[in-house]
């Protein structure tokens with residue numbers, strides 16, 4: 001089969017298509033024929049060699065994909081050949097024509113969800129669910145700011161919060177992104193690049209502030225976020241690309257909290273619960289992954305450049 005391999009850490013050009021042996025499923029394992037692969041910012045951090053956890057070289061990147069079960073190993077009971085599935089993590093890497101997975105890494109892809117949409121579920125929806133419900137403990141009727149709502153994780157957060165009965169303010173950096181965020185469920189949308197963005201964000205809350213802020217770019221926004229929290233408000237830091245100065249007094253007077261998170265720390269039981277909830281949301285149409293761009297798998301390097309550029313519009317997906 002064909003797979004994208006990384007033989008040295010570095011610029012996007014280190015992503016090269018190679019011919020590799022087809023994996024075979026052992027006991028408890030599932031072989032998935034991949035129809036679409038999700039590209040995440042974390043794939044680029046790992047490829048560059050700058051991430052906290054780096055895989056041994058050479059490796060096949062990627063954690064998110066969707067396709068059909070090709071074969072199952074002994075002892076597998078939940079899936080059989082021909083089932084439509086999405087995967088979150090694998091044993092062999094997702095940027096390939098096939099991926100070897102454990103049974104727990106494979107989830108049913110409802111009929112109403114395309115393969116490309118299935119490739120957009122893994123990291124973004126798992127992260128958004130955990131940030132919103134497990135970390136920030138957001139509740140119905142609360143007011144949530146999704147700071148960076150036009151990308152993969154932001155769209156997921158908007159849809160999840162909307163389905164749970166929260167009031168949502170979302171942000172994007174382009175007109176097209178703002179339209180998307182409104183269409184996917186945000187009650188109010190603001191351009192995060194506007195010089196008066198904090199004032200515009202506070203307006204729909206009537207000056208009360210936010211119960212929950214999901215932050216995609218903490219190095220730019222965290223200092224201002226803290227001053228936009230209501231009493232007992234929580235900021236879940238999902239993304240950050242540098243350092244930031246904060247005034248701790250902004251959370252002291254509010255009994256506020258800053259909560260960090262990484263999807264690598266999710267426990268197996270939490271993961272099983274999250275994916276059960278996601279599959280239910282996909283089936284009933286509350287969750288509708290948005291695919292902004294599809295590229296052939298051999299253009300993985302181009303996809304890695306694109307995912308780091310401004311002007312997000314849902315997910316970038318690679319097609320083997």
Ligand code: NAP
Pocket residue numbers: 040041042123124127147148149150151152153154171172173174177192193216217220221237238239240261262263264307308309310311312313314315
């Ligand atoms: P993405 O699809 O590339 O989207 C990036 C988002 O950041 C877009 O909505 C973009 O908006 C927004 N953004 C740009 N400038 C911003 C600003 N000044 N203020 C607020 N938002 C801004 O990436 P993603 O998958 O949604 O991930 C978002 C971030 O979270 C990334 O840094 C990623 O590494 C991180 N992340 C972390 C975890 C974790 O486990 N902690 C998991 C998933 C993602 P425009 O392009 O419209 O300007």
